[in-house]
Amino acid sequence: MRPFALEVFFSRWEFEATHHLTASDVESMSVHALLSLASPQERTAFEHTPLSYTQPWGDPHLCQAIAQTYDTLTQEHILCFAGAQEGIYTAMRTLLTKDDHAIVFVPNYQSAESLPLECCEVSGVALLEAQGWQPDMEALERAIRPNTKLISMNFPNNPTGAIISHENLAKLIALCRKHGIYLFSDEVYRLLELDERKRIPQIADVYEKGISLNVMSKAYGLPGLRIGWLASRDTHALAAFERYKHYLSICNSAPSEALALIALNHRTQILERNRALLAENIARLDTFFAQYPTLFAWNHPDGSCVAYPKYTGKGDVEALCQLLIQEYGVLLLPPSIYHSELLPTPNDHFRIGFGRKGIHAGLDMFGRCLEEKWLPLQG
Numbered sequence: 001m002r003p004f005a006l007e008v009f010f011s012r013w014e015f016e017a018t019h020h021l022t023a024s025d026v027e028s029m030s031v032h033a034l035l036s037l038a039s040p041q042e043r044t045a046f047e048h049t050p051l052s053y054t055q056p057w058g059d060p061h062l063c064q065a066i067a068q069t070y071d072t073l074t075q076e077h078i079l080c081f082a083g084a085q086e087g088i089y090t091a092m093r094t095l096l097t098k099d100d101h102a103i104v105f106v107p108n109y110q111s112a113e114s115l116p117l118e119c120c121e122v123s124g125v126a127l128l129e130a131q132g133w134q135p136d137m138e139a140l141e142r143a144i145r146p147n148t149k150l151i152s153m154n155f156p157n158n159p160t161g162a163i164i165s166h167e168n169l170a171k172l173i174a175l176c177r178k179h180g181i182y183l184f185s186d187e188v189y190r191l192l193e194l195d196e197r198k199r200i201p202q203i204a205d206v207y208e209k210g211i212s213l214n215v216m217s218k219a220y221g222l223p224g225l226r227i228g229w230l231a232s233r234d235t236h237a238l239a240a241f242e243r244y245k246h247y248l249s250i251c252n253s254a255p256s257e258a259l260a261l262i263a264l265n266h267r268t269q270i271l272e273r274n275r276a277l278l279a280e281n282i283a284r285l286d287t288f289f290a291q292y293p294t295l296f297a298w299n300h301p302d303g304s305c306v307a308y309p310k311y312t313g314k315g316d317v318e319a320l321c322q323l324l325i326q327e328y329g330v331l332l333l334p335p336s337i338y339h340s341e342l343l344p345t346p347n348d349h350f351r352i353g354f355g356r357k358g359i360h361a362g363l364d365m366f367g368r369c370l371e372e373k374w375l376p377l378q379g
């Protein structure tokens with residue numbers, strides 16, 4: 001299989017960098033902090049969790065709690081996984097065969113593209129920077145073939161932070177419905193919209209062949225639980241995914257399921273805390289980028305906790321990212337990480353994250369690197 005460039009890069013640097021300035025999750029919490037939100041009954045239930053195998057679909061109480069985060073779904077529409085990644089892998093491997101065709105947007109989170117490419121022919125459709133990274137809807141329509149089985153989308157998008165407009169989403173669903181295409185929607189950054197009017201519905205609520213992917217990792221800031229799920233009204237597809245999962249994780253970790261249930265029961269509080277942190281951090285990024293108007297074009301993302309600023313100075317932003325990690329301990333994702341096999345991707349954008357506490361220290365170091373080493377080269 002193709003190496004997953006982002007994970008290869010993270011495996012090298014993520015735990016070595018002093019300042020992780022490109023995290024894709026919100027600041028996490030300890031088991032202790034999460035349990036401090038729990039009622040005495042919830043805490044007791046957690047402490048008595050048997051460390052046995054659990055149900056392959058996911059603990060029924062957890063599936064019910066997840067279903068309640070949708071407008072129209074019930075427990076039977078939810079299948080749990082070990083994180084979002086296992087859900088993407090399972091859905092692509094199960095739905096796509098070599099005679100099928102899939103469409104994905106570019107730039108993307110690499111598994112959205114690489115996994116379909118392992119299974120069948122894939123077309124890329126651009127997210128257009130000049131249109132606030134909206135999908136090229138005309139190209140999308142042209143890309144559809146008689147054997148197109150699946151379109152994969154991810155909004156708020158990694159890396160651009162863009163959200164498809166309500167109008168384009170309606171067009172996309174109409175196209176899928178007309179051609180009987182599955183619409184796989186990676187919604188892991190949902191609930192992190194900076195402007196809530198841009199929030200789009202969860203696809204499983206509004207399209208009968210829609211498959212929604214979500215996880216405790218991003219908006220809830222609990223990636224260590226490794227609890228994700230696929231939600232769909234297509235129960236036949238879910239049943240096929242469950243069979244595939246028998247060859248992967250089989251079932252979730254029991255303590256993780258118990259903790260995820262507690263987190264979902266107290267999600268209002270957790271999301272409030274997380275959104276407040278994002279608001280604070282985005283203001284820090286505004287201040288930082290305003291100091292270097294000749295080096296960066298900074299635009300707020302629509303949502304998520306990552307942004308994709310453009311480098312506008314002299315020289316190569318890939319080299320700047322290398323300098324930052326090697327000499328200043330500051331981790332950003334350089335443009336090469338978002339290279340696509342399907343379409344050209346920008347070589348002047350990099351990914352920065354704003355979900356973690358303490359980004360000010362990383363930004364101070366970033367600024368120091370610019371002042372000491374980079375601005376003198378600008379002439």
Ligand SMILES: Cc1ncc(COP(=O)(O)O)c(C=O)c1O
Binds near residue numbers: 086217
């Ligand atoms: C868009 C997107 N989908 C899925 C994932 C995978 O999530 P998890 O780590 O919870 O499996 C990520 C992680 O960065 C992501 O950015």
